[in-house]
Amino acid sequence: MSSTESSDSDQGVTGDESTDEAASDRQVENAVLEVSNLHKRFGGIVAVDDTSFSVERGSITGLIGPNGAGKSTTFNCITGVYQPDGGAVTFDGDDVTGWEPPRIANRGLVRTFQIAREFPEMTVLENMMLAPKNQLGEHLWRSVLPGARSGVVEQERELRDRAWETLEFFEIDHLAEEYAMNLSGGQRKLLDLARALQTDPEMLMLDEPMAGVNPTLEEKILDRIHALREDGYTFLIVEHDMDLIMEHCEHVIVMHQGRVLDEGAPEAVQSNEQVIEAYLGGEVE
Numbered sequence: 001m002s003s004t005e006s007s008d009s010d011q012g013v014t015g016d017e018s019t020d021e022a023a024s025d026r027q028v029e030n031a032v033l034e035v036s037n038l039h040k041r042f043g044g045i046v047a048v049d050d051t052s053f054s055v056e057r058g059s060i061t062g063l064i065g066p067n068g069a070g071k072s073t074t075f076n077c078i079t080g081v082y083q084p085d086g087g088a089v090t091f092d093g094d095d096v097t098g099w100e101p102p103r104i105a106n107r108g109l110v111r112t113f114q115i116a117r118e119f120p121e122m123t124v125l126e127n128m129m130l131a132p133k134n135q136l137g138e139h140l141w142r143s144v145l146p147g148a149r150s151g152v153v154e155q156e157r158e159l160r161d162r163a164w165e166t167l168e169f170f171e172i173d174h175l176a177e178e179y180a181m182n183l184s185g186g187q188r189k190l191l192d193l194a195r196a197l198q199t200d201p202e203m204l205m206l207d208e209p210m211a212g213v214n215p216t217l218e219e220k221i222l223d224r225i226h227a228l229r230e231d232g233y234t235f236l237i238v239e240h241d242m243d244l245i246m247e248h249c250e251h252v253i254v255m256h257q258g259r260v261l262d263e264g265a266p267e268a269v270q271s272n273e274q275v276i277e278a279y280l281g282g283e284v285e
Helices: 003-010 071-078 101-107 124-130 140-144 146-169 185-197 215-230 242-248 266-270 273-280
Strands: 031-042 045-056 060-064 086-091 109-112 203-207 234-238 251-256 259-264
Touching: 031 071, 031 234, 045 071, 045 086, 045 234, 045 251, 045 259, 060 071, 060 215, 060 242, 071 109, 071 203, 071 234, 101 109, 109 185, 124 146, 124 185, 146 185, 185 203, 185 215, 215 234, 215 242, 242 266, 251 266, 251 273, 259 266, 259 273
Parallel strands: 060 234, 060 251, 109 203, 203 234
Antiparallel strands: 031 045, 031 086, 251 259
């Protein structure tokens, strides 16, 4: 479990603690992701408490909140890392509640992590070519039988070409033959996003994509996110940098003590007194 995930559970609210009604009755006609009354408990700690929200298809939506708000635990419940104790997760019309992470990713809901998870002793290009799902070479008999092997070789050529195109899109093609362990933090985040794109996702969930990234590469990552959104991709982003979220997301969801405290347009959320108090450490009445 990552440090963020631990803080979500360690600093959650107990089941006896009262909270305001979540401000998440908003109906989204073109929702690609719907989270309904999600619950997750760790022993006596309630990390996610009756959380509901929707993400509009083709949007960049931000998920923010102070430490321990339940953001990472919510991410983990949506993507199958944790099994929720109650509620439902619907993706593009399918109930994916409780599905294993690979099955959810194959369905088109792909998540990147706060700490990039590339293979450090492989090159950038090799990391890219491993990302696509359902490769013919995964089956031993296809790699051995002469007739089947030609299909494997052809697919590998296609995957290599596609990997190069994606690396060029993220402007890291000059690093193709570099070992992943030698990349900077920002370059690793770009590789993580590029690898996610190789899996043919419909929606990308980004867990602190700007953590440890210098301003120059941060701008590049944000530019690529907006370009992908113009191509129809959907994003849900957890990020501690509130200013960044307010500038680049058209819809913002604020969590506090395991619940949705508020959601809406950035300017409306930013002026909410309860949101301000939650971030400043005050009591939310």
